[in-house]
Amino acid sequence: MKQGGDRPPPGNGTMVKLGALNLKDKLLSRIVTPEIDELVAKMPKPVGSFGYDPWGYHENAAKVGLGIVKWLYEKYFRVTAHGLENVPKKGRVLIVPNHSGQLPMDGVLIGYAIATNPDGPRAPRAMIERFFPTVPWLGNVLNSFGAVIGDPLNCSKMLDGDEAIIVFPEGVRGSGKLYKDRYRLQRFGNGFMHLAMQHKTPIVPVGVVGCEETMPAIANIAPLARLLGIPYAPVAPPLPLPARVYLNFGEPMFFKDDKLSEDEVGERVETVKAEIRKLIDRGLQERTKIY
Amino acid sequence: MADKKTVLVTGAAGALASRVMNRLQAQCNVIAVDFRRKVETDAGIPSYRVDMHKRGFEDIFSTHQVDAVIHIGRIFPHESDRMRRYNANVLGTKRLLDLCKKYYVRQVLIHSTYFVYGASPYNPALLDEDTPLKASEITQDLVDSVELENLAQIHLWRHPELNITILRPCNVLGPGVRNSMSILLSRPLAPVLMGFSPLMQFLHVDDMAQAMVMALEQNKPGIYNVAPDDWVPYQEAVKQCGCRALPIPSIPPILPRAISNALNWRAFFPPYLINYFKYPVIIDGSLFRETFGWKPKRNLNDIFSLYRRAKKMAA
Numbered sequence: 001m002k003q004g005g006d007r008p009p010p011g012n013g014t015m016v017k018l019g020a021l022n023l024k025d026k027l028l029s030r031i032v033t034p035e036i037d038e039l040v041a042k043m044p045k046p047v048g049s050f051g052y053d054p055w056g057y058h059e060n061a062a063k064v065g066l067g068i069v070k071w072l073y074e075k076y077f078r079v080t081a082h083g084l085e086n087v088p089k090k091g092r093v094l095i096v097p098n099h100s101g102q103l104p105m106d107g108v109l110i111g112y113a114i115a116t117n118p119d120g121p122r123a124p125r126a127m128i129e130r131f132f133p134t135v136p137w138l139g140n141v142l143n144s145f146g147a148v149i150g151d152p153l154n155c156s157k158m159l160d161g162d163e164a165i166i167v168f169p170e171g172v173r174g175s176g177k178l179y180k181d182r183y184r185l186q187r188f189g190n191g192f193m194h195l196a197m198q199h200k201t202p203i204v205p206v207g208v209v210g211c212e213e214t215m216p217a218i219a220n221i222a223p224l225a226r227l228l229g230i231p232y233a234p235v236a237p238p239l240p241l242p243a244r245v246y247l248n249f250g251e252p253m254f255f256k257d258d259k260l261s262e263d264e265v266g267e268r269v270e271t272v273k274a275e276i277r278k279l280i281d282r283g284l285q286e287r288t289k290i291y
Numbered sequence: 292m293a294d295k296k297t298v299l300v301t302g303a304a305g306a307l308a309s310r311v312m313n314r315l316q317a318q319c320n321v322i323a324v325d326f327r328r329k330v331e332t333d334a335g336i337p338s339y340r341v342d343m344h345k346r347g348f349e350d351i352f353s354t355h356q357v358d359a360v361i362h363i364g365r366i367f368p369h370e371s372d373r374m375r376r377y378n379a380n381v382l383g384t385k386r387l388l389d390l391c392k393k394y395y396v397r398q399v400l401i402h403s404t405y406f407v408y409g410a411s412p413y414n415p416a417l418l419d420e421d422t423p424l425k426a427s428e429i430t431q432d433l434v435d436s437v438e439l440e441n442l443a444q445i446h447l448w449r450h451p452e453l454n455i456t457i458l459r460p461c462n463v464l465g466p467g468v469r470n471s472m473s474i475l476l477s478r479p480l481a482p483v484l485m486g487f488s489p490l491m492q493f494l495h496v497d498d499m500a501q502a503m504v505m506a507l508e509q510n511k512p513g514i515y516n517v518a519p520d521d522w523v524p525y526q527e528a529v530k531q532c533g534c535r536a537l538p539i540p541s542i543p544p545i546l547p548r549a550i551s552n553a554l555n556w557r558a559f560f561p562p563y564l565i566n567y568f569k570y571p572v573i574i575d576g577s578l579f580r581e582t583f584g585w586k587p588k589r590n591l592n593d594i595f596s597l598y599r600r601a602k603k604m605a606a
């Protein structure tokens with residue numbers, strides 16, 4: 001004989017599922033506030049029928065990302081940003097900062113600053129290291145926030161789409177440098193200048209101060225990095241330290257599409273580098289406390 | 292009937308070729324060729340079962356005055372070993388092109404694949420037609436696809452009178468399509484690599500057939516990607532097609548290949564295609580769309596709902 005009491009009441013499974021769903025929803029609603037919803041609505045991107053663009057950007061993911069970074073930006077790194085009015089409200093632009101701090105935290109914070117720019121928010125794209133796509137989960141997550149690998153073809157198609165793109169011409173040379181080399185600009189690649197010239201794109205230089213102190217590295221274990229297939233393996237704090245971060249956006253720089261030798265392009269890159277150095281110095285002067 | 296073009300279609304037993312032939316019937320004399328079997332055709336359509344790299348193939352050209360060739364027939368890697376496949380796909384195509392020269396065929400349409408670009412973590416999105424073909428760097432099992440392309444490309448510039456058009460479509464799906472992606476999405480359980488969900492592009496087989504017919508009618512030789520302006524991550528596509536995702540460990544890279552080998556998933560999740568489930572190969576189809584004025588009629592949801600419905604019917 002069947003006894004109803006022995007069995008769990010019907011629909012229990014769905015109740016548990018609903019509970020889990022509620023928790024997820026609650027967490028999501030804590031992260032994605034109406035304020036962020038409104039912000040993302042202000043910066044639409046052309047996407048396909050499932051909400052993805054060809055590089056993997058997705059609006060909902062970007063909202064979650066912004067929600068999390070909001071806390072990092074305001075509470076943890078207590079960012080001060082100057083000169084955001086220099087970022088054009090629309091049209092193509094290359095944002096070119098110095099790179100530091102082992103993790104690409106500087107890119108994240110600059111991205112947030114541009115996305116929440118009171119002078120006109122934009123959903124920026126960041127050009128990231130080529131090894132990221134090979135990291136499970138992280139690669140897809142970064143793509144969904146709008147980051148793509150730093151390939152000239154990617155950059156060129158995005159500039160044609162009038163996007164704002166963050167490029168770190170120092171690459172891993174900048175982010176992986178040791179604490180003793182802090183605020184010393186490494187060699188800049190020339191690629192960004194070629195793209196700016198070909199696509200008639202203004203360059204907005206940015207000086208980042210503070211990220212060097214988030215992850216001071218005393219050494220780089222190169223053999224370990226090779227073994228793991230990552231660009232560098234720093235001896236550094238396991239998590240970023242809460243240093244105050246100062247972002248100084250400089251005035252847009254324009255370069256004509258002249259026929260130049262590589263050396264002459266290099267000279268133009270030096271002018272951008274010099275501008276970034278000035279902006280870094282401004283940030284260093286402004287800073288009174290490191291942490 | 293003499294003023295009608297005569298079009299030879301290879302791979303006639305397949306879903307794509309049969310749709311192409313249906314569309315051409317009214318305006319052309321169609322000849323159906325397949326290496327698998329003699330295809331059942333309507334009255335008046337000659338049908339042959341023949342291996343392209345064998346001698347009997349030439350007889351078709353000597354009995355019919357062929358004006359154009361649509362080359363779709365291909366042995367998939369899961370259907371045969373590497374050696375036989377190379378003979379059929381590469382040497383067969385070489386022979387086909389030689390015969391086209393000998394018998395003054397005036398137009399050749401080659402059905403290639405986006406696989407030739409290769410799934411590399413360094414791929415930018417929206418690959419143009421002039422991107423290097425890197426598939427053979429990743430796996431020997433795709434060498435024949437790349438070689439076939441190279442062969443067609445050499446003939447494209449050396450024999451302009453052949454008017455060769457090479458089409459590189461993204462994943463083609465639809466009723467009756469038996470490529471690995473279609474077999475995979477027809478299954479109740481679809482393997483996915485943990486932590487990887489690359490963007491993909493999908494095209495309905497009817498839209499692809501339409502693209503081929505337009506390419507034949509307008510005759511603008513060259514190399515073209517064929518893909519819609521729409522993108523979806525693989526794991527989302529799996530869900531939309533009503534499959535349950537079966538997560539497969541992705542690290543170290545040898546592991547998913549070993550699993551695929553051990554469980555004999557050659558037909559739908561073959562070891563040599565693992566990278567295509569890991570890294571996106573997004574192609575830019577704008578050149579074809581603008582040159583030929585083609586636009587797919589069915590969107591992603593239309594395509595996925597076919598697979599969803601088929602599963603519901605089976606259940």
